Amino acid sequence: MSTSTQSPVRVAEDPRGPIRPQRRLPRYAALGLYLAGIALGAALSALTGFSIALTVIYGVILGTLAVYVGARAVEGRRKATDRLVTALVTTAFAIAMVPLVSLVYTVLDKGLARFDAQFFTNSMFRVVGEGGGAYHAILGTVIITAVTAVISVPIGLLTAIYLVEYGSGRLKRAITFFVDVMTGIPSIVAGLFAFALFTLLFGNDVRLGLMGAAALSVLMIPVVVRSCEEVLKLVPNELREASYALGVPKWRTIVKVVLPTAIAGLGTGITLAVARVIGETAPLLITVGLITGTNLNPFDGRMATLPVFAYYQLTQPGTATQAFLDRAWTAALVLIILVMVLNVVARLISRLFAPKTGR
């Protein structure tokens, strides 16, 4: 009928051409170019007074450019872009690592001086110069954080369960919104809230460990809600339906199927939330203050905590300045170790409780 059907069938030439062997830069070319870049960078920085940082910066920029140009000439545009982006990503990672490594190094360097038995067994009671320790502050931090967890975990977990399993419509949207808002509350505001609340309830000049725990709870609850909500959402709906189909009521399904399935993630989320609030300073500064002696009762009087302890050692050194500075750094080191231990615990929890799939 139409003329096109009568035209002969032509085998289309592939516009991309046949597959050619890939030309590649020699294996050590990239490394060599970077070394050359660093050598050139050293020379360049020497012009303005030699510095290692400047050498590395010049070297990375020059080396990346050289590798890009070289790859472009030999390997083609796609490979060259690949190398360029690889270099950018690696550089970004290195930049991100600089503060971390620097921080850990500095804290270890300065904190190890007083990282001794005395630091863990003595309080600052009647210590004005050298010696003393943070026994009272370490226990205070542990107690206040524990009280915070006791307040926040039930509230946060139950809120997350409500949001995932029961909530719908406006109330759910409102709660989600306010939880998001709470995540952004500055910690000092949480501290002032607890301060105001307890002053209203118990009158002026009240100082309690519980006050600090209340302030920290304001910060911790939204974190717990968020992480638990995400974990509970991951539990497959099929498991809930399987349970319903066996004639199990909804609340039992949640308690015995949903929560056990998600326990690993819940444990991890809660531990990380604890790690998030354990180092808070500002709210504790205005709610629990600081004492030099040991007070282990969160329902009565001021308590010492590690962050506040470090802050006061640093800002109000007495006559023996160096001793106070050393104690501040060691307190920081202990705090970092506590957070690290909590992170390790979180990983162990998620490994221990993860559903076993083994075949």
Place this chain on the structure above:
Amino acid sequence: MAKRIEVSDLNIYYGNFLAVEGVNVSIEPRSITALIGPSGCGKSTFLRSLNRMHEVIPGARVEGKVVMDGQDLYGADTDPVDVRRQIGMVFQRPNPFPTMSIYDNVIAGNRLNSKKMKKSESDDLVERALRGANLWNEVKDRLDRPGSSLSGGQQQRLCIARAIAVEPDVLLMDEPCSALDPISTLAIEDLMAELRDRFTIVIVTHNMQQAARVSTSTGFFNLNGVGQPGRLIEFNPTEKIFSNPDQKATEDYISGRFG
């Protein structure tokens, strides 16, 4: 004990969307009823409405009557949890509880409801249910292994064992073999033939040969177009549906002219 289910004028909704319209059917005790039809015609939705699993989905609701041996399943004073204890269900994808062992999976229905049982009783129940599901010989030496350590076909039989361990009157199966290989499918079909003596079985399947092989009655669902509600076009004994159906649409579907 197997029971009869009478469905009259059943409309099933998702929110405001009418998904299935005007179903009238009577499902006989000790029979296997197959539901066939093209995708999206409401077979599974209808099946889930029989044990009130439909309303688990937010916004989903049902109008009409489902009566099981004189008991109105959608009556105002009927507890959906009780309904589901009497009408068990097996799903398309095997879904054993990942936190439980094979043993615990089988008695999950009792244990999750905190029913007190002696060790010997629960051992008996596990063995009976696993034998009933043709799985006992394969797993009797590793009852303490996680349920997810089994193969797909074994997992599905584990789910069947779990469903029959609570001794329901009716067993609903939503495409139980669609994720399985032919050998596991055969094992489950043989199992259905055995279970038929004790339960009323309703099965949704896309596999017409399967419907023809296992069922005593067959219902054909169809819909007129996208966005239209699904309807039960024809419900008849299986031989009649597959040899001499009343409706033209049924014949077209079975002979592969559409769907």
